[in-house]
Amino acid sequence: MRDFDVVVIGAGAAGLMCAAVAGQAGARVLLIEHANKIGRKILMSGGGRCNFTNLVVEPDNFLCSNAHFVKSALSRYSPWHFIELVSKYDIPYHERAHGQLFCDNSAKDIVRLLHSECELGGVQLRTRCTVERVSTDGNGYKLSTSSGEISCLKLVVASGGLSIPSMSPDGLGYELAQQFGLQLIPRSAGLVPLTFSGDIKSMTEKLSGIALPVRATAAGHSFDEAMLFTHRGLSGPAILQISSYWREGEWVSIDLLPDRDMQSELQRAKEQTPKSLLRTVLNHSLARKLVQELEIRWWPELAEKPLADWPDKNLQSVGEQLNNWQLKPAGTEGYRTAEVTLGGVNTDGLSSKTFACHEHPNLYFIGEVLDVSGHLGGFNFQWAWACGHAAGKAVASDLESALISD
Ligand SMILES: Cc1cc2nc3c(=O)[nH]c(=O)nc-3n(C[C@H](O)[C@H](O)[C@H](O)COP(=O)(O)OP(=O)(O)OC[C@H]3O[C@@H](n4cnc5c(N)ncnc54)[C@H](O)[C@@H]3O)c2cc1C
Numbered sequence: 585m586r587d588f589d590v591v592v593i594g595a596g597a598a599g600l601m602c603a604a605v606a607g608q609a610g611a612r613v614l615l616i617e618h619a620n621k622i623g624r625k626i627l628m629s630g631g632g633r634c635n636f637t638n639l640v641v642e643p644d645n646f647l648c649s650n651a652h653f654v655k656s657a658l659s660r661y662s663p664w665h666f667i668e669l670v671s672k673y674d675i676p677y678h679e680r681a682h683g684q685l686f687c688d689n690s691a692k693d694i695v696r697l698l699h700s701e702c703e704l705g706g707v708q709l710r711t712r713c714t715v716e717r718v719s720t721d722g723n724g725y726k727l728s729t730s731s732g733e734i735s736c737l738k739l740v741v742a743s744g745g746l747s748i749p750s751m752s753p754d755g756l757g758y759e760l761a762q763q764f765g766l767q768l769i770p771r772s773a774g775l776v777p778l779t780f781s782g783d784i785k786s787m788t789e790k791l792s793g794i795a796l797p798v799r800a801t802a803a804g805h806s807f808d809e810a811m812l813f814t815h816r817g818l819s820g821p822a823i824l825q826i827s828s829y830w831r832e833g834e835w836v837s838i839d840l841l842p843d844r845d846m847q848s849e850l851q852r853a854k855e856q857t858p859k860s861l862l863r864t865v866l867n868h869s870l871a872r873k874l875v876q877e878l879e880i881r882w883w884p885e886l887a888e889k890p891l892a893d894w895p896d897k898n899l900q901s902v903g904e905q906l907n908n909w910q911l912k913p914a915g916t917e918g919y920r921t922a923e924v925t926l927g928g929v930n931t932d933g934l935s936s937k938t939f940a941c942h943e944h945p946n947l948y949f950i951g952e953v954l955d956v957s958g959h960l961g962g963f964n965f966q967w968a969w970a971c972g973h974a975a976g977k978a979v980a981s982d983l984e985s986a987l988i989s990d
Pocket of ligand 1: 593594595596597598599616617618619622623624625626628629630631634635636637713714715742743744745747748751753754755756757922923924950951952953961962963964965966968
């Protein structure tokens with residue numbers, strides 16, 4: 585007799601959901617967490633208020649080498665399923681821009697919800713427990729942990745990604761994937777501020793704290809959200825979003841005045857207010873300090889000339905740059921501040937319905953450890969809930985047949 589039907593490694597968003605669902609479906613579940621408490625990333629998410637889902641979740645909101653992989657789980661567990669759970673616990677929440685849902689009070693409410701759901705399922709929770717080794721007898725699994733040997737029929741790996749090194753991510757999920765013959769897609773920091781060097785860095789330092797709505801574009805993807813100048817470079821939602829698509833050595837385009845054709849507008853300003861300086865015109869639309877920094881770089885010789893004296897081609901060039909400012913980041917702030925890990929366990933080796941490995945039907949991988957990353961806006965938690973739910977159901981429904989053949 586094995587100690588447990590199911591062991592879930594990692595009491596984060598995906599692992600808690602999976603354990604709760606499997607337990608409530610009748611499986612004897614152990615949830616192992618190496619930290620001293622559960623749901624640590626949930627607690628720090630959304631500035632402490634947890635952006636727990638988004639009202640509109642589409643497969644396009646996710647990055648994955650296999651674009652179809654996310655469809656099944658997302659379609660079977662929608663944002664409304666999680667909202668129903670939030671309502672069951674009377675957790676107050678509100679909607680912010682772009683359909684993002686946040687707790688009114690605290691992310692602790694979401695961790696309590698998941699903990700209660702695990703209790704309802706009779707899930708055993710073991711914190712401060714480190715998994716050292718995993719072996720298989722061809723059917724079930726044996727785990728060597730800091731609190732002894734544990735055997736189970738089904739093993740779910742929900743150990744998350746590499747972001748926030750202070751949380752000591754140990755990469756166990758990736759090691760297990762390789763041990764059991766799954767490929768890894770190269771990993772890097774996603775949803776992360778971009779850093780710059782040289783003149784652009786000194787510019788962002790001077791403008792640090794200024795935020796404005798922009799359209800950020802890279803690798804054919806665009807995001808209309810706020811951008812923030814920082815001491816190290818650029819941040820804010822627009823930049824975090826585009827960082828997931830940007831690759832080292834590539835350019836990012838920033839439209840400082842989205843949906844406005846600045847070439848035409850400046851030409852019109854020249855005709856209507858020929859005595860104005862360009863800075864006076866732009867100060868109506870952009871922060872003065874930003875205009876000042878742009879002036880030093882883009883039109884120093886014409887700074888004190890009225891628009892009437894500007895050659896049309898110079899005015900057009902400034903208009904073009906305002907709508908398409910080309911910047912080459914030096915890098916990103918890395919895992920220290922990243923919200924997600926791009927890349928991870930290659931989904932080709934897994935079922936998109938159950939999250940079981942094709943070659944090891946009793947081994948499952950869910951959540952951020954997979955090569956699936958969501959956009960900013962509650963999509964990463966929705967992915968964690970959806971795949972946790974799918975795997976939780978699958979481990980429990982597979983159990984009967986697996987036990988018979990055991
Ligand atoms: C600062 C920050 C803010 C964020 N805000 C949001 C937000 O508002 N909305 C949103 O949708 N997403 C947000 N995210 C992303 C979101 O937190 C993750 O995508 C999500 O937590 C992934 O869930 P997961 O269960 O796969 O991994 P995690 O939540 O990281 O859980 C993995 C768990 O496994 C444990 N673990 C790891 N290795 C082992 C091991 N060897 N043995 C035992 N346990 C182990 C970890 O301690 C952790 O508890 C944010 C991320 C960060 C860093």
